[in-house]
Amino acid sequence: MIGKRDWRGLLRWETLLAVILVLVIAANISMSEHYLGVNNFINLFQLSIEKIILALIMAFIIINAEIDLSVASLMGLSACLFAWLYAKDVPPEVAILAALVMGAICGAFNGFWIAYAGLPSLVVTLASLVMFRGGARILLEDRSIGLFPQWFNNLGQPNFVGPFSFGIIVFAVLFVISLIVLHFTAFGRYVYIIGNNRHAARYAGIKVRQTKMILFTVSGLVASLGGLLLAARLGTVRANLAEEFELDVITMVLLGGVSIFGGTGTLIGVGLSILVVLNLRNGMSLANYSGNIQTAVVGVLLIASVLLPNLLRDARRWQRLGFRSREVLSAEEEAQETQPTDTVGTPANS
Amino acid sequence: MREISKRFDATQALDHVSLKLYPGQVHALLGENGAGKSTLIKIMTGIHPPDQGAILLDGRPVQIDNPAQAQTYGIAAIYQEPIIFPDLNVAENIFIGQQGRGALVNWRRMYREADAILASLGVQFDVRSQARGLTLAQQQTVEIAKALSMKTRVLIMDEPTASLSLHEVNQLFKLTRTLRDQGVAILFISHRLEEIFEIADHITILRDGKLISSAPASEVTTESAIRDMVGREMESFFAKDAAHHSDDLLLSVRGLTKHGVFSGISFDIHRGEVLGFAGLVGSGRTDVALALFGITPADEGEIIYNGQRVTIHSPDQATGLGIAYVPEDRREYGLVLPMSIATNISLPMLRRYVNRLGIVDRRREDVTAEEYRERFTIRAPSIRLAASKLSGGNQQKVVLSKWLNTEPRLLILDEPTRGIDVGAKAEVHHIINQLAGQGLGILLISSDLPEALAMSDRLLVMREGRQMGIFSRAEANQEVVMTAAMGVG
Numbered sequence: 089m090i091g092k093r094d095w096r097g098l099l100r101w102e103t104l105l106a107v108i109l110v111l112v113i114a115a116n117i118s119m120s121e122h123y124l125g126v127n128n129f130i131n132l133f134q135l136s137i138e139k140i141i142l143a144l145i146m147a148f149i150i151i152n153a154e155i156d157l158s159v160a161s162l163m164g165l166s167a168c169l170f171a172w173l174y175a176k177d178v179p180p181e182v183a184i185l186a187a188l189v190m191g192a193i194c195g196a197f198n199g200f201w202i203a204y205a206g207l208p209s210l211v212v213t214l215a216s217l218v219m220f221r222g223g224a225r226i227l228l229e230d231r232s233i234g235l236f237p238q239w240f241n242n243l244g245q246p247n248f249v250g251p252f253s254f255g256i257i258v259f260a261v262l263f264v265i266s267l268i269v270l271h272f273t274a275f276g277r278y279v280y281i282i283g284n285n286r287h288a289a290r291y292a293g294i295k296v297r298q299t300k301m302i303l304f305t306v307s308g309l310v311a312s313l314g315g316l317l318l319a320a321r322l323g324t325v326r327a328n329l330a331e332e333f334e335l336d337v338i339t340m341v342l343l344g345g346v347s348i349f350g351g352t353g354t355l356i357g358v359g360l361s362i363l364v365v366l367n368l369r370n371g372m373s374l375a376n377y378s379g380n381i382q383t384a385v386v387g388v389l390l391i392a393s394v395l396l397p398n399l400l401r402d403a404r405r406w407q408r409l410g411f412r413s414r415e416v417l418s419a420e421e422e423a424q425e426t427q428p429t430d431t432v433g434t435p436a437n438s
Numbered sequence: 439m440r441e442i443s444k445r446f447d448a449t450q451a452l453d454h455v456s457l458k459l460y461p462g463q464v465h466a467l468l469g470e471n472g473a474g475k476s477t478l479i480k481i482m483t484g485i486h487p488p489d490q491g492a493i494l495l496d497g498r499p500v501q502i503d504n505p506a507q508a509q510t511y512g513i514a515a516i517y518q519e520p521i522i523f524p525d526l527n528v529a530e531n532i533f534i535g536q537q538g539r540g541a542l543v544n545w546r547r548m549y550r551e552a553d554a555i556l557a558s559l560g561v562q563f564d565v566r567s568q569a570r571g572l573t574l575a576q577q578q579t580v581e582i583a584k585a586l587s588m589k590t591r592v593l594i595m596d597e598p599t600a601s602l603s604l605h606e607v608n609q610l611f612k613l614t615r616t617l618r619d620q621g622v623a624i625l626f627i628s629h630r631l632e633e634i635f636e637i638a639d640h641i642t643i644l645r646d647g648k649l650i651s652s653a654p655a656s657e658v659t660t661e662s663a664i665r666d667m668v669g670r671e672m673e674s675f676f677a678k679d680a681a682h683h684s685d686d687l688l689l690s691v692r693g694l695t696k697h698g699v700f701s702g703i704s705f706d707i708h709r710g711e712v713l714g715f716a717g718l719v720g721s722g723r724t725d726v727a728l729a730l731f732g733i734t735p736a737d738e739g740e741i742i743y744n745g746q747r748v749t750i751h752s753p754d755q756a757t758g759l760g761i762a763y764v765p766e767d768r769r770e771y772g773l774v775l776p777m778s779i780a781t782n783i784s785l786p787m788l789r790r791y792v793n794r795l796g797i798v799d800r801r802r803e804d805v806t807a808e809e810y811r812e813r814f815t816i817r818a819p820s821i822r823l824a825a826s827k828l829s830g831g832n833q834q835k836v837v838l839s840k841w842l843n844t845e846p847r848l849l850i851l852d853e854p855t856r857g858i859d860v861g862a863k864a865e866v867h868h869i870i871n872q873l874a875g876q877g878l879g880i881l882l883i884s885s886d887l888p889e890a891l892a893m894s895d896r897l898l899v900m901r902e903g904r905q906m907g908i909f910s911r912a913e914a915n916q917e918v919v920m921t922a923a924m925g926v927g
Contacts, residue, residue: 272797274788281785284774291733291771292786292840293757351776 101345105360116371123374130246132370137255138314139333140362143340144266145310147358149303150341153283153350154209156307160333161220163315166191168224171233171325180237188312195308203300225327234324244321255317267355283350340365343393452477453647459623466626466638468667474647475627479594483515484508512591516598520577524570531569532583555583559613575606582613594625599633604924611637631660643667688879689848694739699725700903707879714894715883717923722903723883727850731763732756757786762846764837766853772837775826780807782825783840810839831862850881887916899923
């Protein structure tokens, strides 16, 4: 399906990300002798492991032209439910299961309003962001619950299997599954098609509602899993657990070249963007830059990720047509749409 | 306009075309799609610069760089879809975009002037009412009023009648004549020949970017106009086939009703039969098709398909039953434009291209796409080309391929030749004939009456959601069908 010609257009952003990644790694190596080392690499993943797991499902949702703002609140609610049940002497295994089931139900709740009632996901998940966080506060109020069993806390620590933590293994497995599902299966194709044009998808007999329902339910389940992993890593749960994580998750996905309007982007891009963000933050920590500065740099990168592709396209058009006003250019492009030229890059797809 | 040329990459859109517009004259511009009409308008309104040639106004050459500048020269255009701000009132819409009226809006004066303009057009409606509630025809009146308020001297009307009812068309023509008598030069574009002959004083015909003929309306006949537009006689227009349907019943619909949309629709389609659906835009033809395809299921009535009573509640189910629907708006509903030809063709049947591991087999998809590219001569350098890069005719062939690949038994075609050029149109007609010959039942919705008459074995006529009758090929002719469709006589 993807021929050589398509790859050229498709990989443009991914290539740029790879170059940025190499630069970041090179800078890190030159700045700190602690950077190269298994422990630092494990640590680098560990510190954001829940976010990068969530970024995988978020990529599906944004490619589907939706968004899920409620993931961080759901992480908090799920961890709080687990802690609350645990404090009530419910066996931890049962509490984990309950938290995961609740996560899937909450995700399905979002999915119902979006897929079947036709409400915009931005509104629905903004409402549930508030609602889920509210639920977490009702459960724990201002308490903090900890002292979980040792085996549970171990799930959040390195050296679970070899040097790797449980979370890293989960991420690696989910990344491979996501890659296959999104890029090689019929379901993944439907995710792209619906993100591009949900009308045409429906008229082609694709189950648009069912697809959206599945995505949001899985998102809820994964968010719940993320909340439990974070609880295990921190060893203690408060009602504000994971607050505002959703922004970092969405940032990583968009930086990976996924369009906020849906329909384009690849999981390779998201993977690269995750590596860039993690290594950048890690390098800056090692060089003693504060967390705030790190965040600002990631913000600049995100803006660049939106601007650069547009600038590149404009530059190519200018090259082709000579300098003219944008208005004229877009009008001409419209007129040319019927012509089989291959000069304008095709948006990345399947 | 004198000796205008315009080239887009390899395509010569306009080739030394000259056009003279006089005050108080309605000048009609005719031509098939792609003949260069739109390009000419875009040059006149400053959206495109010409490569060659000049625009002269009152004998003096002028340079028009953008639409705002065109307005200052008194050149305005109204289009098929009026550009209306639904939340503003009528007066605000009329005076929109007119700066220099001071920092504060003088509402009283604005309403007074809006009233005056509408009165000069001989129409009357409340200038304080919201534009949202206006009919399409009223919105167009507002557009004309807007043009007048700018002291327009040249008014371009680009297919203004395409979505209007007959009555509304007559009103629009009255307005047009009023404007003409006030000394405005009007350039009128329409595909409907009858309208052209009714309104135009002078007719210019373009084909493939060249000026073919330009003469007073009295010297042009329907036959000569069509000949000039298509470059050949009308007879070769349609691929007619004798009726080849069997008595084998495929679909039987009884009393199909969707409240407030259509009611009491009953018809049969046999294998190998083409049943035409004629009627005006908005008469409910597409709604019946959408009900059969499960997009908006019907409320009442019986559908017997292949000998079994069915209720169809989703496109997914309809596809499974062997019903395919080629929608009117192929860019929005028929295709996923940024995706490749191959992806679009395999889409409804993607399940068939999945192997045991759930992986889509792209090689098999490609094989299918290549088959259809060859079968329908889809003109594209590669099946991996994005559908957006194809011409209308080739896009339509991709949509047809996509649905034929589902191996349907009933094919619903909604305006399958709208907006595609004559050559592709003939090819589509040929395909329809071929498919009927293979025993498919075909429901053909067409607003192009000659097409509907030529292609259908029987013709069902709808008006305002009701079935006005079914005519056999022998009974049907333009007059009979139009009478039924408009409910006169």
